[in-house]
Every structure is written in structure tokens, then in C-alpha cells.
Amino acid sequence: MSRVRCLQCNQTENIRKAGIIRGKQRFYCKTCSYHFTEDKIEKVKNIGPNVTDKQVSLSDIANASGFSIATVSRALNEKSDISVKTRELIKVLAEKMNYQPNLLAKSFVKQSTKTLGVIIPSLDTTIFSTMLSGIQEMAASSGYRIIICTSNEMYEQESANIQALMNNMIDGLLICHSIQTNSFEHLSIHVNKRIPIVQFYRVALGLSISQVLASDERGALEVTEYLIKKGCRKIAVLLGPKEFSLSQSRLKGYKIALKKHEINFDERLLTYVDFGQESVYKSVDYWLTYFPDVDAIISISDKSAAQIITKLKSINIKVPNQIRVVGFGNEFVGEILDPKLTTFDTQTKMIGKEASRLILDQISSGKREIKKLVIPGKLIVRDSA
Amino acid sequence: MSRVRCLQCNQTENIRKAGIIRGKQRFYCKTCSYHFTEDKIEKVKNIGPNVTDKQVSLSDIANASGFSIATVSRALNEKSDISVKTRELIKVLAEKMNYQPNLLAKSFVKQSTKTLGVIIPSLDTTIFSTMLSGIQEMAASSGYRIIICTSNEMYEQESANIQALMNNMIDGLLICHSIQTNSFEHLSIHVNKRIPIVQFYRVALGLSISQVLASDERGALEVTEYLIKKGCRKIAVLLGPKEFSLSQSRLKGYKIALKKHEINFDERLLTYVDFGQESVYKSVDYWLTYFPDVDAIISISDKSAAQIITKLKSINIKVPNQIRVVGFGNEFVGEILDPKLTTFDTQTKMIGKEASRLILDQISSGKREIKKLVIPGKLIVRDSA
DNA sequence: ATGAAAGCGCTAACAA
DNA sequence: TTGTTAGCGCTTTCAT
Numbered sequence: 001m002s003r004v005r006c007l008q009c010n011q012t013e014n015i016r017k018a019g020i021i022r023g024k025q026r027f028y029c030k031t032c033s034y035h036f037t038e039d040k041i042e043k044v045k046n047i048g049p050n051v052t053d054k055q056v057s058l059s060d061i062a063n064a065s066g067f068s069i070a071t072v073s074r075a076l077n078e079k080s081d082i083s084v085k086t087r088e089l090i091k092v093l094a095e096k097m098n099y100q101p102n103l104l105a106k107s108f109v110k111q112s113t114k115t116l117g118v119i120i121p122s123l124d125t126t127i128f129s130t131m132l133s134g135i136q137e138m139a140a141s142s143g144y145r146i147i148i149c150t151s152n153e154m155y156e157q158e159s160a161n162i163q164a165l166m167n168n169m170i171d172g173l174l175i176c177h178s179i180q181t182n183s184f185e186h187l188s189i190h191v192n193k194r195i196p197i198v199q200f201y202r203v204a205l206g207l208s209i210s211q212v213l214a215s216d217e218r219g220a221l222e223v224t225e226y227l228i229k230k231g232c233r234k235i236a237v238l239l240g241p242k243e244f245s246l247s248q249s250r251l252k253g254y255k256i257a258l259k260k261h262e263i264n265f266d267e268r269l270l271t272y273v274d275f276g277q278e279s280v281y282k283s284v285d286y287w288l289t290y291f292p293d294v295d296a297i298i299s300i301s302d303k304s305a306a307q308i309i310t311k312l313k314s315i316n317i318k319v320p321n322q323i324r325v326v327g328f329g330n331e332f333v334g335e336i337l338d339p340k341l342t343t344f345d346t347q348t349k350m351i352g353k354e355a356s357r358l359i360l361d362q363i364s365s366g367k368r369e370i371k372k373l374v375i376p377g378k379l380i381v382r383d384s385a
Numbered sequence: 386m387s388r389v390r391c392l393q394c395n396q397t398e399n400i401r402k403a404g405i406i407r408g409k410q411r412f413y414c415k416t417c418s419y420h421f422t423e424d425k426i427e428k429v430k431n432i433g434p435n436v437t438d439k440q441v442s443l444s445d446i447a448n449a450s451g452f453s454i455a456t457v458s459r460a461l462n463e464k465s466d467i468s469v470k471t472r473e474l475i476k477v478l479a480e481k482m483n484y485q486p487n488l489l490a491k492s493f494v495k496q497s498t499k500t501l502g503v504i505i506p507s508l509d510t511t512i513f514s515t516m517l518s519g520i521q522e523m524a525a526s527s528g529y530r531i532i533i534c535t536s537n538e539m540y541e542q543e544s545a546n547i548q549a550l551m552n553n554m555i556d557g558l559l560i561c562h563s564i565q566t567n568s569f570e571h572l573s574i575h576v577n578k579r580i581p582i583v584q585f586y587r588v589a590l591g592l593s594i595s596q597v598l599a600s601d602e603r604g605a606l607e608v609t610e611y612l613i614k615k616g617c618r619k620i621a622v623l624l625g626p627k628e629f630s631l632s633q634s635r636l637k638g639y640k641i642a643l644k645k646h647e648i649n650f651d652e653r654l655l656t657y658v659d660f661g662q663e664s665v666y667k668s669v670d671y672w673l674t675y676f677p678d679v680d681a682i683i684s685i686s687d688k689s690a691a692q693i694i695t696k697l698k699s700i701n702i703k704v705p706n707q708i709r710v711v712g713f714g715n716e717f718v719g720e721i722l723d724p725k726l727t728t729f730d731t732q733t734k735m736i737g738k739e740a741s742r743l744i745l746d747q748i749s750s751g752k753r754e755i756k757k758l759v760i761p762g763k764l765i766v767r768d769s770a
Numbered sequence: 771a772t773g774a775a776a777g778c779g780c781t782a783a784c785a786a
Numbered sequence: 787t788t789g790t791t792a793g794c795g796c797t798t799t800c801a802t
Contacts, residue, residue, distance in 0.1 A: 055553075057795060068773045073797065083771060104553040105795035108493040109778055115532065123518035126511070133508035136535055145549070147500065147532045150521055164530070168440075168489040306721040313723065336691040338698065338723050442779060453789045458781065468787060490779035494794055774801080785790075 056097045065093050076101070111194075115145045116359060117170035119161050121153045121178045121202075125275075126331050127301070127348050128176070131201060134352025135174060142360050144171070151178040159186040166190050172359040177202045179241055196362035200355035202246060210362070212355040212373045214346040216246055219377050220253030223298055223326050223344050226379060228261045232296040232324060236269045236287050238280065238308070240300045247272065247300070250328075254298065269294070273304065280307040288315075295323060296385065302327035302334045302343055309337060309384065324385035339383035346377045441482050450478050461486070496579075500530045501744060502555035504546050506538045506563045506587075510660075511716050512686070512733050513561070516586060519737025520559060527745050529556070536563040544571040551575050557744040562587045564626055581747040585740035587631060595747070597740040597758045599731040601631055604762050605638030608683055608711050608729050611764060613646045617681040617709060621654045621672050623665065623693070625685045632657065632685070635713075639683065654679070658689065665692040673700075680708060681770065687712035687719045687728055694722060694769065709770035724768035731762045 058076075062069045067090065074082045075090035076099075107113040116139050120128045132148065139146050147170060151158035158178045163186070165173060172195060175187070184204045190197060191208055200212040227235055237254055239247040251270070258265050271286060273279035287294045299305035305327030309319050319325050319339055327334055327343035334341030354373055362368060443461075447454045452475065459467045460475035461484075492498040501524050505513045517533070524531050532555060536543035543563045548571070550558060557580060560572070569589045575582060576593055585597040612620055622639055624632040636655070643650050656671060658664035672679045684690035690712030694704050704710050704724055712719055712728035719726030739758055747753060 059795080069796080070774075070798080071772055073795095074772085077797085081771065086771075100548070100552050102553050102795055103549070104489075104493050104496065104498065106797085108489050108780095108794090109796050109798090111489065111778075113489065123514055123521055126514075129508055129511075129514035129517075132514075136508055136533065140535070145532055145534060145554075147530055148521065149530060150525070163485070164488070167485050168487045169530075303717065310721050310723075332688065333718055333721065336695050336718065336722065338695075444779080454779090455781080455790080456788055458779095459788085462781090466787065471787080487779055490794095491781085493778090493796095494780050494782090496794075772802085774799105776797105776799085778796090780794090781792105783790105783792085786788085 055102065056099050057102070058099075061090065061094055061097060061099060064097065065090055111168060112171050113169060114143060115147050115170050116356070117147050117149070117161075117165035117173045119149045119151060119158060119165070119173070119175045121151050121176060123148075123150055126303070127329055130331075130348040131176070131352035131355075134349035134354075135356040136352075138353045138356035138360065144360065151181075153178040153180055155180040155182075155186075162186055162190065166193065166195055170195060172363050173197045174200060174355050174359060176200050177204065179244070182243060196359055196368060198355050198359045198362075200351055202244070205245070208370055210358050210369075210371045210373075212351055212358060212375065214246075214348075214351055215374050215377050216249035216346075217253040217256075218374075219328065219344040219346060219379075220250040220298070221257045222253075222379050223328075224254045224257035225261070226342075226381075227296045227298070227324060227326065227385060228257065228263065230296075230324060230385065233263060234269070234291060234294045235296040235298060236271070236283075236291065236294045238283055238297060238299045238304055239270055239272050241274065242272045250298075250300070273300070275301070275304065277307050280304050281311050284308055284311045288317075297323060297325050299325065299327050302329045302331040302341060305341055305343070305384070306333050306337055309339075309341070320383065320385050326385045330380055334380075334382070337384065342382045342385035343380050344377055345380050347375050350375050440487065441484050442487070443484075446475065446479055446482060446484060449482065450475055496553060497556050498554060499528060500532050500555050501741070502532050502534070502546075502550035502558045504534045504536060504543060504550070504558070504560045506536050506561060508533075508535055511688070512586075512714055515716075515733040516561070516737035516740075519734035519739075520741040521737075523738045523741035523745065529745065536566075538563040538565055540565040540567075540571075547571055547575065551578065551580055555580060557748050558582045559585060559740050559744060561585050562589065564629070567628060581744055581753060583740050583744045583747075585736055587629070590630070593755055595743050595754075595756045595758075597736055597743060597760065599631075599733075599736055600759050600762050601634035601731075602638040602641075603759075604713065604729040604731060604764075605635040605683070606642045607638075607764050608713075609639045609642035610646070611727075611766075612681045612683070612709060612711065612770060613642065613648065615681075615709060615770065618648060619654070619676060619679045620681040620683060621656070621668075621676065621679050623668055623682060623684045623689055624655055624657050626659065627657045635683075635685070658685070660686070660689065662692050665689050666696050669693055669696045673702075682708060682710050684710065684712050687714045687716040687726060690726055690728070690769070691718050691722055694724075694726070705768065705770050711770045715765055719765075719767070722769065727767045727770035728765050729762055730765050732760050735760050 058069045058072050061072045065072065067086065071082065071086065072090055075087040076094060118132065118135055120132060122128055136146050147165065149161035149165065151161060155178060158181055162173070162175070175197065184207060187197065187204065188207055198210045198212065201214060203211040203213060224235060237251070239251065241247065255265055269291065271283040273283060297308055299308055305325055309325055312319055312323060317323055327341050328346060329348060330343050330345035334343050354375060358371060358373065443454045443457050446457045450457065452471065456467065456471065457475055460472040461479060503517065503520055505517060507513055521531050532550065534546035534550065536546060540563060543566055547558070547560070560582065569592055572582065572589065573592055583595045583597065586599060588596040588598060609620060622636070624636065626632065640650055654676065656668040658668060682693055684693055690710055694710055697704055697708060702708055712726050713731060714733060715728050715730035719728050739760060743756060743758065
């Protein structure tokens, strides 16, 4: 059996040799129809697990200094009830012996890891990694690390991750639910535990857990009003999956704006997509076929907005002249689009930051003050609307 | 003193009230000149730290069942030397008592956390979060979690993070160096420790540490040759910071291609940027001023390529007719650019995956086989070149 | 100011 | 098959 592993599908089965290219063996993976070369895998040397020497522990320093373990611990932790002389002596010795505290032992006795757990649906979506960045920044500024788990939008994985993390691995949990998640017992059973929890971005209603949300409703309202003021009357909306609280909030804001300006709400102007390019393109086709007089499109994300504009341009519809397009999220892609994208900045990073701050507050205070925070966003007017 | 905190700069000083808007108090932060409202901060209730009840431990189950702690441990860990009857009995009891193992204690006695440490320069750059995604996927498939630290491109932070993580917090370390990092003692001192290390993307030469790299040299060579075949003779290159091994590798590939096709290398066609839009725009201005006959630009990243194209369009230079542009990385932005971006796909996610695989192999085998892996990429031909 | 000793929850070697 | 015991490295209480 071939020991070569496909670089694409990661299997060792069904690999065939496929000629030599530039002096290197080329392979073909039948499973995923992928050609590749083993391009420069150099095995330099094979040193054994020759761990140099054992980590020095408090007891080693105790032995070397003649003091007890307790005293050494006190000296190294800057406790007050110790003579300056002893403390300095021990610190110098520890330095010389290259002492490194075993954080695992420390965490164990304190039952605290100085680590936050974060569960997000995916790392491939800008919006999540941006929130993650905010979380990380805030956490780091308080000396906390973060441990990341992804649910891949699946309930099972989300649930398993919660369980694992809550078993003393972390001091606090930040969670953004998967699409699949629509029951919340896996979370609610942890509500009264030592470890605090904060939900962000996609949250469950009715749980006694702090939350940090984007201003979806208000955002949709502002965006819609802006378009109405520009003269639009037939405003289509591209939403995410129907069950999404996010879709519902945005829809609500949209409806309020319409009502306020006495425009009839037409359900048929809404489409619900799964974020794939396919479904976005389909939506555009659908609108143009059944509602050729559509004069604006509000998109669930900047990425989808970009796809919408690309699609419209490909069939020679002018943006914003014929159809105005607005996105959500203020991602980089909006800046380089042609025309530049008008978008509602949901302050994604701030959501992460605030969620992080909320949980750090709970950890340091020991209080379980339940807060619901809505991060205000703002409309970024550019050229597409 | 005001207790309101600025949503932008995160301070409580210098906050002024600034009128009422839609029934909500509006504020102004003098420090960072930012207006905001406290938009819907609801304090729902303030429950104390009423931890329901202590976590049940092995000893609780031992007491309840009449068996010893050791037997309970064996039963719950599916060890063989235990009667089926006892095992089932204990498992049922544990379930009933809602036992959850204390992972921290487990990690402590095993000195293994089933966690990989990852140090990356930033979470705000697509390329890093994409690699992270690859790392995470591979790790999760082997039951490992990942703990993320960012260096923010600073040596100090990188060094501190290495130190913290290597103190028994993790089973393996994956590191992508910061720009600032140009000495590597902070890493080399850990080479012979129990915890294996793998460098990826930005690596140090001369250390006995496994590495996973993008095929920068080959990529630049392919890209350059492609442009030459299209008839380009005056090919400018936008590089990252000069000290970057990445910049050097790409430069090398570029030079080889020129030499092969007997085109003179002109150092003045190179610019070195810091990834900011400013420096990219400046580069374009520079080329157009001093080398108006430039017929192609190779960019360090797709993001910069996008900025280059935006800039060229703004001064009515046609891409690819007058100047061809090629990016690196195959990011989403390239697909929606107009014209669509020709780019070299460095297989960013694969780099993460392979780095992760490498370290998992080292962990499970206990071997320290030092490998250098170059992940092959491929040219994606679209419209910009 | 310092030391002795208990204990955190679990695993594993050894004994029975 | 089951129990006893030591111990992982550290913190902390209680003596001295």
C-alpha cells in the first residue's frame, strides 16, 4: 500500500504515481481527482525524544537553598510574610536554576486556568474571526489566554465542546451558537456553575445568561430608511437561514421602516440563503424574474453583497443607478468593490471585545450580574446605494 | 466621575453627555473623539455566585458505590481488568450522579492537556485565520483543542507567550513568527524539551525544528514566467518587509525567472511595504512616476493586489491591458474584484493542516523527526493578468 | 519569618 | 478483580 498521503483529501488510499515532474515524483489521488507532488519533504535527522533534563520544581530549589518548599513558594509569589533577604536569595537561585513554574499544577490547585473558552461556528468566516480577534485582545490585556473550539455549525460538536471546556479547563465561556442549535439544555445545565458564560452574536432567548448582540434590528431600520429616503420603494432583502434570530431581527427593523413610511410589506421580496454563492446568485435571478422593478437590495453580509454586485454587473445592471445595494458588517471587501459598498457597520470586533469584557468582569467580581448588551453600529455611506 | 465607558477606546475618563437621541442618553468621548449611546444595556438581575452544588468526584462515587476510588477510575476509563458487572454498575451510578471528570486534575497527573498551542502574529489578517482554521480542523480530528496567542507582530509578546505555553499548558507548539522576531533564543531553548515545536509560514533557519512553508520561491517563479510569456518585460514587485524570509524567497523566484528569460533585474522595480493601504498606494505612484513603462505588478498578497487595482482604476489605467496584476494567496477578495484577480494559491489552509499533522505525529510517536515541508501551490489564472 | 503537613482529583504501580 | 498507597507540583493553613 502506498504511504503517500493526498494533500487535498488527506487519505493514503487510491494514490497512483503519475510521472516525474521537475525531477520529483508526481501523484494522482483517485478519491478526489487531485494531482500533486511530494514537493521537497526533507527529513533532516531523527533525534530521539531526548528530553534534556527534568524541569526543576519548587522542591529542587528547596533542597538547593536549604529552605522549605513553602518558603520557596512564598518567595517566588512575592508574598509579604517573608524576609526580603530570603526572598531575594531564593529568586536569584531560581533564576540560576532556570526554574519555570508548572502552570498545570498551579491551575490544578487553584482550579483556575487563566483561560477563556470560546466556541464559534467556524474560523473560515471573516465575521467570526474578527469577533475572535476582539475577544483575544481584551482577554490578553487582562492576562487571559483563549482556547478555541469550532462547532462547524453543528449542535453535536457545540455540545461536546461546551461539556469538555466546562470540565475545569476554563475560567469563563464565550459562545456563539451554531445554526443547528435550537434547543439549549446543553448550555442551561451549566448556568449555575462556577464558570460564567456569555453568549454573543447569535444568542438564545430566555436563558439567564449575559449576552452581547449586534444592533441588527436598528441597523436594518436605518438601512431601510436610508434607501427609502433615496427614493426606493421595492426593497428586496437577502436574509440568512430563517431560524436565525439575526434574520428575524433584521426583518423586524426592515418592517418597521416600511410601516413608518407607509410602504406595503411584501414577503415575496425576501429570500433566505445559506451563504453560498449559488444561493445568492439564485436570489438575484429570482428577483429580476418576478420583480423586475426592484430598486434596492439589502444583503445579510458584505460578502453576499459583493456577490450580488458581481452578478448584477455581469448582466449589465448598473449599481447604484438601477439597483442600490447595501451590505452588513463593514468588511474589507466593501472598500475595494466597484462601486464601493454602502454598508452597516455592526462593529464586529467590538462585539467580541464587549463579550470578553463582560466575562472578565464576572470572573473578577465573582458576581453573576446578567446583562444584555447591544453594540450600536452605524451606516457607512459609500457608492453602492 | 462618570462610570460610562467609551465603546471605542475603552476608557471611563473624559466622557461627556451629548444630548438625548431617540430617548437614549448620548455620550461623547473626548479622548478618542467618538460619539455613542449606551444603547440598551439592560441589567436583568443580579444573582450571586450561587454555585448550585460541588462537582461530584471519583471519591463521591466510590463512597456511594462502596467500591474504591481506583476501581471507579478503572470503570470509568474502560480499563480491562475489571468485571463487566462492576463497570456497568459504576457507569450507571456515575451517570445518575452526573459525574464530570475534572480535566484539569487529569491533565495534571498525566502532564498532558490534549491541547496544542498556536502563536500567530495577528487574528485580523485573513491569511493567519485561514491557517488557524486548518490547524484547528486537523487538531480537532485527533481530539485536540487549540489555545491561541497572538504576538501582534512583537517579539516581546511572542517570547512571553512561548514561555507561558511551554510551562506544561500544551502538548505541542505551533508558531508563526512575528515581523520583529529576528533572534530565536526564546525558541531554541525549548528545542529539547518534552513538548514538540513546529514552525510554519514564517520560520527561522538553522534551528532543529520542523517547518511547514508555502512554496514562495516556486510561486514567484511561476508567476513571473507566466507574465513573461504574456509579453511583460518590466515587472514590478510589491514585497513585504525586507527582513521577511518570505520576501526574500519570492524575490529569489522572481530573479530566477528573469534570468532564465534573459531579462535584466532592476532593483528599483521592487518596493517593500508594511501592508497598509498608504504604502501600497505610494508604491503605485512611485512606479508610475519613475517607470511609466511598467507592464506588470506582482503583489505580496491579494489584499494589496486589490488595493493596487483600485488605485490603478482610479487613475484610469486599464488592468490587464496596460498593466497586469497578480496576487498571492487566493483569498476571497480576488474572486469579486473587477477584473477578477489572477493569483498564486499558496494553499494557506493546507499549511495549517500540515503543520498540525506534523506536530500531532510527533506527539503520538514521541519521535523528534525534523521535517521541512513545502506545500505546493498553484497559479489561478483569472482576468487581471 | 519559616516549616510541616494537608490536600486539590486523579492515575498507576503494587499488593492482596 | 479489587483495594491500598504513593505521588504529580503547588498553595495554604496551622504551628512554631
